[in-house]
Amino acid sequence: MVKRGGRPVLEGIGFTLAPGEALAVTGRNGAGKSTLLRAVAGLVPREAGRVGWTDKDVPLVEATHYFGHLDALKPTLSTADNLALWSKVAGAPGLPVIEALEAVGLDHLEDLPAAYLSAGQRRRVAFARLLLVRRPLWLLDEPTAALDAAAEATFGALLADHIASGGLALVATHRPLPVAARALAIGAS
Numbered sequence: 001m002v003k004r005g006g007r008p009v010l011e012g013i014g015f016t017l018a019p020g021e022a023l024a025v026t027g028r029n030g031a032g033k034s035t036l037l038r039a040v041a042g043l044v045p046r047e048a049g050r051v052g053w054t055d056k057d058v059p060l061v062e063a064t065h066y067f068g069h070l071d072a073l074k075p076t077l078s079t080a081d082n083l084a085l086w087s088k089v090a091g092a093p094g095l096p097v098i099e100a101l102e103a104v105g106l107d108h109l110e111d112l113p114a115a116y117l118s119a120g121q122r123r124r125v126a127f128a129r130l131l132l133v134r135r136p137l138w139l140l141d142e143p144t145a146a147l148d149a150a151a152e153a154t155f156g157a158l159l160a161d162h163i164a165s166g167g168l169a170l171v172a173t174h175r176p177l178p179v180a181a182r183a184l185a186i187g188a189s
C-alpha cells in the first residue's frame with residue numbers, strides 16, 4: 001500500500017514481470033500509475049507490501065532505469081554534454097553518447113544547448129539515456145507524451161529491442177504500447 005499526501009493511492013495491487021516482458025499500467029488520471037512506478041523505483045515509501053527482485057547479482061536499485069515526466073537536462077549544457085554528464089554519474093556503460101543520439105535521431109543537435117530543445121526532442125534525449133546506461137528494468141512513465149509519429153516509432157523499436165534482449169518494462173500509459181504487453185489496470189474507472 002502506498003499513500004500520497006496521507007491518502008491511500010495504491011492498495012491490493014499485485015503483478016509479476018519476467019525477463020522479456022512488458023506490462024502496460026493503465027487507469028484514469030490520478031489512479032496511481034506514476035505512484036506505482038515510483039514505488040517500485042523506491043522513490044516513494046510503501047506503507048505495506050513488497051517489491052521482489054530475484055536477480056542475486058544486481059540489486060533492484062542498480063537494475064532499474066526510471067524514466068519520469070521530468071527530463072533533468074541542464075539548460076546551458078549541450079545535448080551531448082548533458083548525456084556525457086549523466087553517463088558518468090550513472091555508470092553501467094552502454095552506447096557511447098554519439099551513438100545513443102544517432103539511435104534517437106538527434107545526432108545533428110549534439111552541440112545545441114538543451115534549453116533550445118523542443119518538448120519532443122527532450123523526450124528523445126530521455127530515450128537516449130536508456131541506451132547510454134544499460135539496465136534491465138525500465139520504468140517508463142508516459143514515454144510517448146509529446147512524440148511525433150517518427151519518434152513514437154523510434155521508441156517502439158527501442159522498447160522492442162529491450163524486450164527481445166530479455167529486458168523488462170513497466171510502462172504507465174494512456175495509449176496502446178508498440179510491443180506485445182500484458183495490461184495492469186489500476187484504480188476505479
Ligand SMILES: Nc1ncnc2c1ncn2[C@@H]1O[C@H](COP(=O)(O)OP(=O)(O)OP(=O)(O)O)[C@@H](O)[C@H]1O
Pocket residue numbers: 004005006009027028029030031032033034035036172
Ligand atoms: N506528493 C503528493 N502529495 C499529495 N498527493 C499526491 C502527491 N503525488 C501524487 N498525489 C496524488 O496521488 C494520486 C495518484 O497520482 P499519480 O500521479 O500516481 O496518478 P496517475 O495515474 O499517474 O495520473 P495521470 O494519468 O494523471 O498521470 C493523485 O490523486 C495525486 O493527486
